[in-house]
């Protein structure tokens with residue numbers, strides 16, 4: 530105790546600074562530096578000072594209302610935004626559309642004409658519309674972007690969820706057959722070129738938005754996969770396509786930075802979408818056990834939650850985020 534009191538900085542002076550200048554951002558730093566200057570004293574005393582310092586810093590930080598601070602940082606609520614979600618009729622895309630609408634945004638579902646897009650859009654009401662389209666078609670994607678403008682007046686967010694996969698080895702030595710080049714090209718065309726097609730056409734519309742105080746006009750969120758990093762046997766085409774999405778993230782973010790349009794990619798692990806839900810129970814629980822924590826398949830709502838967080842947070846850009854419960858896929 531004696532040591533703590535010997536080590537005390539001038540708390541009353543600090544307290545009066547905090548009281549007089551609750552909004553001074555330098556105060557936190559001042560608190561820390563005063564506490565850190567006494568590092569020669571015992572570890573216990575230092576820990577005590579740090580806790581007091583943290584309490585004071587948080588006092589200083591919370592004295593300005595949460596809403597005011599978010600406004601200063603240009604954190605914008607998803608409410609009122611207009612999003613275009615490819616693959617929005619199923620799985621991760623559908624969960625994203627549902628979250629956008631439930632949070633007060635509007636959404637255009639871009640999905641194949643054969644998908645459930647129309648019924649999903651109808652079930653979500655007036656703030657949702659369906660654009661039957663193929664992500665690889667310039668004309669289709671242009672129409673979907675135009676629908677966002679016509680129906681909801683603008684486009685703030687494009688989320689690329691449309692994707693396909695094949696499971697084929699590079700060479701089948703038993704049958705003496707190489708991987709089909711057509712299959713490889715198709716997966717790359719839909720996943721990588723389709724994603725790029727949507728980005729290049731969506732940003733043309735976002736560029737028309739009035740920038741906010743940060744100069745921010747819009748946001749692109751892509752979907753890669755952990756297979757971009759830990760591709761398994763039989764995933765050559767899929768991994769290559771997802772690796773391409775990872776690779777395009779930073780250069781596109783740099784290309785679009787002058788227009789205030791951000792680009793972020795999510796690399797999901799194993800999620801319980803129709804793709805995986807169709808697998809036998811035994812296989813699903815085997816897959817779930819591979820995830821360190823939480824040891825289960827991800828829920829699509831957890832993906833959708835990250836999408837809206839990324840759309841709202843202006844500081845994240847040019848980054849790929851794994852959403853996988855620390856999963857590292859085995860060969």
Ligand SMILES: NC(=O)c1ccc[n+]([C@@H]2O[C@H](COP(=O)([O-])OP(=O)(O)OC[C@H]3O[C@@H](n4cnc5c(N)ncnc54)[C@H](O)[C@@H]3O)[C@@H](O)[C@H]2O)c1
Nearest residue numbers: 616619620621640641663664690691692754797799800802
């Ligand atoms: N589910 C997972 O565990 C998981 C893991 C990692 C990555 N991903 C990726 O997330 C994305 C969504 O996966 P999901 O599990 O929700 O799949 P899903 O099959 O449930 O949904 C994919 C949607 O994309 C649509 N689509 C396919 N090709 C299209 C095209 N050419 N044009 C327009 N729409 C097209 C489909 O109609 C479907 O509605 C995919 O890119 C997938 O690779 C999924």
